[in-house]
Amino acid sequence: MKAYSKEMRRDVLAACQAGESTRDVALKFRCSQSWVRRVKQEFREQGKTAPCTTRRRTPKWLVHKPQIEELLAQQSDLTLKELKDALGTDLGLSTLCKALKQLKLTLKKKS
Numbered sequence: 307m308k309a310y311s312k313e314m315r316r317d318v319l320a321a322c323q324a325g326e327s328t329r330d331v332a333l334k335f336r337c338s339q340s341w342v343r344r345v346k347q348e349f350r351e352q353g354k355t356a357p358c359t360t361r362r363r364t365p366k367w368l369v370h371k372p373q374i375e376e377l378l379a380q381q382s383d384l385t386l387k388e389l390k391d392a393l394g395t396d397l398g399l400s401t402l403c404k405a406l407k408q409l410k411l412t413l414k415k416k417s
Contacts, residue, residue: 309357309358310337310357311357312355312356312357314337315345315355315357316355317335318335318342318345319345319346319349319355321334321335322346328342328343328346365401365405366397367397367401367402367405368405370393370395370397370405371405371409373393374389374393374402374405374409374411375409377389377393378411386399386402387399389402
């Protein structure tokens with residue numbers, strides 16, 4: 307899904323502030339009413355008029371970072387499954403693998 311331009315957001319906000327209804331604005335700019343409501347809400351709550359250009363998402367494994375580092379410092383030959391069991395988490399093995407790559411840590415065993 308492509309974000310609408312900041313110019314369109316600005317025009318939508320201007321129309322809403324001029325007193326047009328959400329439905330009329332959505333019809334005028336050929337977009338959904340929910341998007342118009344979201345633009346109005348983002349402006350009201352955050353003062354935001356431009357679309358986000360990047361996602362800022364916190365990885366689920368990040369809360370386990372100290373435990374991962376400690377476990378691998380104690381026993382560097384853990385498999386991903388053994389690491390998962392030691393953490394007592396429901397994270398997937400692929401998620402743990404990505405975490406280790408981002409932390410620049412390696413496992414010695416393959417299976």
